[in-house]
Amino acid sequence: MARRNSSVAIKKPIIPYPEDNSVGPLFRYQKSLPKLPVPALKDTLEKYLKSVRPLVNSEEYAKTEAAVAEFQKPGGIGEELQRRLLAKANNPNVLNWLEDWWNEIAYFGYRDPVVVYVSYFYSYKDDKIRKNPATRAAAITTAALEFRRQVVNQQLEPEYAKGLPLCMDSYKLMFNACRYPSKPSDYEATFDPTTNNHITVIRKNKFFILDLVKDGIQLSTAEIESQLLKIYELAGDTKDPPIGVLTTENRDNWTEYRKMFLAADPKHEQLLKKIESSIFALCLDDSSPITVDEISHACWAGDGRNRYFDKSLQFIVFENGKAGFNGEHSSMDGTPTCRLNDFICNVIANNKVDYGSPNVRSGLPAPQQLHFNLTSEVLSAISKAEKNYDDLIAKHDLRVLAYEGYGKNVIKKLGASPDAYVQMIIQLAYYKMYGTNRATYESAQTRKFQHGRTEVCRTVSVDSVNWVKAMEDPKVPIEAKAELGYKAINAHVKYMAEAVEGRGCDRHLFGLRMSLKPNENKPAIFTDPTYAKSTHWNLSTSQLSSEYFQGYGWGEVVPDGYGIAYMINNDSLNFNIVSLRLKNDTMWHYLKESATEMRQVFEYAQAKAGQIKAKL
Known part of the structure; x- marks a missing residue:
């Protein structure tokens, strides 16, 4: 499979290509780029x-x-x-003569689990100011939303290498995107960012949908934190059966398990669609990794439960306030998500993000917990997936x-x-x-x-x-x-x-x-x-x-x-x-x-x- 690639510059040089003024800066050079x-x-x-x-x-x-x-x-x-x-x-x-072949053979037709063979991670340095997990998660969410705003509005500056602009097409697959298991080959789907302004929050293996816009106004960081605190409370101390572990399975197995899951209850399709269409997943883990080895392992794989690995973006915040990211690699290589994560950490560290009002509006709708009907068949599939995942991770170092x-x-x-x-x-x-x-x-x-x-x-x-x-x-x-x-x-x-x-x-x-x-x-x-x-x-x-x-x-x-x-x-x-x-x-x-x-x-x-x- 392909691997991630080296960092690129953002500062705009003098470009020999004509600009397309019918689109925003992000895509202004797309039509001018040469073919492979x-x-x-x-x-x-x-x-x-x-x-x-x-x-x-x-x-x-x-x-x-x-x-x-x-x-x-x-x-x-x-x-x-x-x-x-x-x-x-x-x-x-x-x-691009390579695109369809490469995407099929290296990614969507590839049947081994995305973890550990496709996905990748970044672990962040500590935030000395935000040691509380809800506080840090809220800041990361706000910073990610600012980057998303620039992508959706096409205002983000393209990347450049040696004075030439780079293809920015994959940025369309960054937010509100999800990979789907299918035989013989998976596929990617994206959802309208103007009507899908929610994120998926996972805590204690439970899935919550958190809308980030109320009355046409984006939630402030203080409001996001207050909503996350409600999720911590709603999730309680007990764990649900981990639906997310199904996404760690061999892709053919996950294809069959997903069909089984959808057949278990007619409402499941819409519940899964809520997850799949969300801006990104925010995983609030109950573990507290300390060493660089521990946090890297937790961001890379963890215990495989409190995740939904088919989401293109998963931000992870741990109980002790440490944080990181896990990316699904099929449609997007590492440079765009490296830029996203570097941006998030940079604007937070240098106080360059607008956190909004410190006051929390009254009447914020409570986060919606997704309740699934877990039949014996589904529970059995979850149990098999857990064992397969644990066996796979145990073989690795x-x-x-x-x-x-x-x-x-x-x-x-x-x-x-x-x-x-x-x-x-x-x-x-x-x-x-x-x-x-x-x-x-x-x-x-x-x-x-x-x-x-x-x-x-x-x-x-x-x-x-x-x-x-x-x-x-x-x-x-x-x-x-x-x-x-x-x-x-x-x-x-x-x-x-x-x-x-x-x-x-x-x-x-x-x-x-x-x-x-x-x-x-x-x-x-x-x-x-x-x-x-x-x-x-x-x-x-x-x-x-x-x-x-x-x-x-x-x-x-x-x-x-x-x-x-x-x-x-x-x-x-x-x-x-x-x-x-x-x-x-x-x-x-x-x-x-x-x-x-x-x-x-x-x-x-x-x-x-x-x-x-x-x-x-």
Whole structure:
């Protein structure tokens, strides 16, 4: 599956595209954005061969070279598939040749549970002023509503990367949205934001609908807090059977359970629609996580009960006032929700949000609790879902490395790209642990194109492997280690630059493979073991950063692999490590050790270079 991608700038640069004044600022460049390109077949195959070379031995590589040569023979299947792909890309009715295939295969047709395989989380730093959970939840809600207002009114400034606007289409799926289980493929639905001004509040596994507008006026923060306090009171101390845990199930199971749930009582359809059409879900948990590991785990998965994981947005506030977010990833990648959550934390921390009157109006309608008719069949389904979820989570381990030794400021002084530098930390840690390097996926966002999502930046290169081997060889001089390190970093920067331009090899190869007709045999390039090996993502990685977060992450994508999400803040690094209990403590140790050793090597090289320059 795809992963989240790196942060983007908001400040408006000078744009070479014409503006569409018929829409608000948010979408003013949408029609001007270029379409996702189809790279030249020769370029992709050369890039593919170069990327697999460090992953296989000479005999395996020779077979792969032969398969690639066969694929690109003049007049052969490769040229035919390229022709078909270009025809689709050039169709004026197709905005993005990859979109329908990718959304289906990577997300909606994917049948494993969204937790832990699709959804992701952010955990917030503490709010020293708002330690009461209702107070903090009310502030988060108000800030989220302000961001929503800017999205709905199309007044939000687009995001930019290197002076070019990014596709903002996915913002339409941010609020009042929900994923639906269905066979053979799920789907997403959105609801009118002008008539659906309620949120779903979940407490003690009970669902409440809280309208946020009265007499045409949005509830103030004080009014929202007063309503949340009523929900705390209404929920009481006992828990209901957890309807929400059904959303953690295998998607085929959840499809059947939802049908069963709707059949149990005619009113259930409208009750579920209230949840599905809400602006977002606010989960008021009764747990009190303390450590970074505990709060990250609680935001990522928790006990799976006090949630509705099909909602696009879930804000989570814990009993001790700590807070975070869980996102459903199918229709929206991480950069938009990172911006949303960073905005929320920023305006609260800097008192830049209008909280409204401190007075609570009389006559606010009480929050509506949704009462379900839970038949024995439904209760049995809930019980099965609970067991399946508990078994799944028990197999997993999550560890957070909050590395405070240095961050982006120091890395830039070392003359390195912060993202590429941290990718090398991960490569070195993996090599220390396993004595080899394996396929590594880093998300590269392709939102400079219409409906663009992600491409793969393949981190492992001949240069990165040469460097990690040198780092672990005491006979290699420190100057040589630094030189090889910069070479590896520059190779990564080059691949990333090409990937964000839509010129990686993975999505193109995927498009060629999807262009095969049902009755056509797969070419050898796709049945070659090297292809499977090079796309078996033992390391699935991505960066999203905010000075207001203390955690960000998601799960692994292969059973013998790691999900390593990371943040690069000004003076710290944060790694979230998830795996099927592959000794995460050891990986934690090696990441920390690698970060420390790399600084020593590169600072020495910088100092040495300075001495030489001074002598000259």
